[in-house]
Amino acid sequence: MTLRGPGRPRTLSRDRIVAEARRIADEEGLGALTVRRVAQRLGTGQASLYRHITDRGALLGLLADDVAARLPRPADGVDDARERLTRHWLAAHDHFLRHPWAARIIADGEHLAHGADDFAGAALDALETAGLSPDDAPRAYRALWNLLLGHILNTHPLGHTRTPPPPAPDERSDFAWALRRLLDGVLGAGDVRN
Amino acid sequence: MTLRGPGRPRTLSRDRIVAEARRIADEEGLGALTVRRVAQRLGTGQASLYRHITDRGALLGLLADDVAARLPRPADGVDDARERLTRHWLAAHDHFLRHPWAARIIADGEHLAHGADDFAGAALDALETAGLSPDDAPRAYRALWNLLLGHILNTHPLGHTRTPPPPAPDERSDFAWALRRLLDGVLGAGDVRN
DNA sequence: ACCTGAACACCGTTCAAGT
DNA sequence: ACCTGAACACCGTTCAAGT
Numbered sequence: 485m486t487l488r489g490p491g492r493p494r495t496l497s498r499d500r501i502v503a504e505a506r507r508i509a510d511e512e513g514l515g516a517l518t519v520r521r522v523a524q525r526l527g528t529g530q531a532s533l534y535r536h537i538t539d540r541g542a543l544l545g546l547l548a549d550d551v552a553a554r555l556p557r558p559a560d561g562v563d564d565a566r567e568r569l570t571r572h573w574l575a576a577h578d579h580f581l582r583h584p585w586a587a588r589i590i591a592d593g594e595h596l597a598h599g600a601d602d603f604a605g606a607a608l609d610a611l612e613t614a615g616l617s618p619d620d621a622p623r624a625y626r627a628l629w630n631l632l633l634g635h636i637l638n639t640h641p642l643g644h645t646r647t648p649p650p651p652a653p654d655e656r657s658d659f660a661w662a663l664r665r666l667l668d669g670v671l672g673a674g675d676v677r678n
Numbered sequence: 679m680t681l682r683g684p685g686r687p688r689t690l691s692r693d694r695i696v697a698e699a700r701r702i703a704d705e706e707g708l709g710a711l712t713v714r715r716v717a718q719r720l721g722t723g724q725a726s727l728y729r730h731i732t733d734r735g736a737l738l739g740l741l742a743d744d745v746a747a748r749l750p751r752p753a754d755g756v757d758d759a760r761e762r763l764t765r766h767w768l769a770a771h772d773h774f775l776r777h778p779w780a781a782r783i784i785a786d787g788e789h790l791a792h793g794a795d796d797f798a799g800a801a802l803d804a805l806e807t808a809g810l811s812p813d814d815a816p817r818a819y820r821a822l823w824n825l826l827l828g829h830i831l832n833t834h835p836l837g838h839t840r841t842p843p844p845p846a847p848d849e850r851s852d853f854a855w856a857l858r859r860l861l862d863g864v865l866g867a868g869d870v871r872n
Numbered sequence: 873a874c875c876t877g878a879a880c881a882c883c884g885t886t887c888a889a890g891t
Numbered sequence: 892a893c894c895t896g897a898a899c900a901c902c903g904t905t906c907a908a909g910t
Contacts (some may be wrong), residue, residue: 520883531896532895633832638785638824653820665864666856669862712902723875724876734903877909882903883901891892891895
């Protein structure tokens with residue numbers, strides 16, 4: 485590691501750009517994430533960014549990859565495979581809830597990143613350990629992933645005219661309920677209550 | 679019905695604008711749907727549209743509502759509640775597969791439309807008929823809806839490094855598999871194979 | 873009343889010119 | 892080499908002026 489004085493490093497770099505862009509996305513959403521704004525907050529000219537990133541699209545891809553790479557690892561010290569899966573996906577949901585814009589980028593799928601490979605691998609392993617066939621494990625993985633994505637992306641569940649939201653339809657417990665039910669269906673439903 | 683000569687009607691109207699915008703979205707995607715382009719294809723000036731729609735956002739809302747209102751009704755003549763639910767949601771999936779851009783607008787959720795009220799009502803009825811409590815039916819509805827949305831919105835399921843896609847991971851059968859598993863988990867899994 | 877060209881304030885991206 | 896202001900081709904939206 486090289487020594488570095490205090491204060492802002494004075495040269496531009498891809499990492500500095502991505503870090504600043506992530507800050508903007510977290511604070512103000514994806515809509516506020518313009519090339520000009522990133523440059524402005526870095527105290528540099530707009531055109532300078534194009535030395536380090538090829539495109540706004542590529543920048544979004546780097547951002548999403550960054551968030552995907554930080555997806556949680558499966559919980560250690562939990563024996564039951566179903567319980568471990570539940571906790572792992574619940575943690576993944578919490579992670580994306582903190583960076584919902586990343587889910588949007590990933591869903592758009594322009595930039596197929598490798599950041600989530602560890603997560604996907606661990607989830608597939610857990611599903612096979614839980615007894616799924618090599619055919620079914622990827623199907624189950626995609627079902628879980630799409631359920632998660634839908635929960636993150638969908639701001640209003642689209643059926644709110646019927647009943648007033650019971651106590652408060654909080655997104656986390658909503659996903660937890662759906663997740664357990666899907667795992668029941670996928671793993672063969674040992675004991676169908678919770 | 680009033681008589682009308684052949685050729686393009688010469689006055690602008692909200693319906694004509696929405697219809698043309700829907701055509702553009704279906705043919706070229708949401709990105710190509712600009713106010714200027716709609717105006718151009720209607721042979722009118724850009725500014726004229728603002729007499730009939732308040733906003734580009736409002737136009738998108740009208741479009742999504744239009745698609746939501748055309749969601750399929752539940753199949754008649756199917757006795758088994760689970761089977762009727764399966765067919766209904768599979769049909770809804772097919773519907774959105776034809777207009778994926780509409781799912782994106784609905785997910786963004788700026789414009790909470792009423793077009794899907796019939797669909798939501800029917801689905802909730804079917805879930806309660808299938809034996810769910812008034813507490814669980816809306817949860818199950820949201821789970822199904824979010825699963826559907828995730829499947830439509832997610833172009834690349836994000837775990838494609840492991841295995842080569844078996845014969846061809848066709849989206850429809852992928853959703854069908856996930857849907858049946860979720861219904862198994864939600865309805866209590868009568869017979870867990872298919 | 874209804875329509876519209878031109879203008880305004882934004883984008884992402886490029887490029888010649890600076891150091 | 893690395894950076895950049897100015898320009899280009901787009902946006903959505905507004906408004907004074909037309910009929």
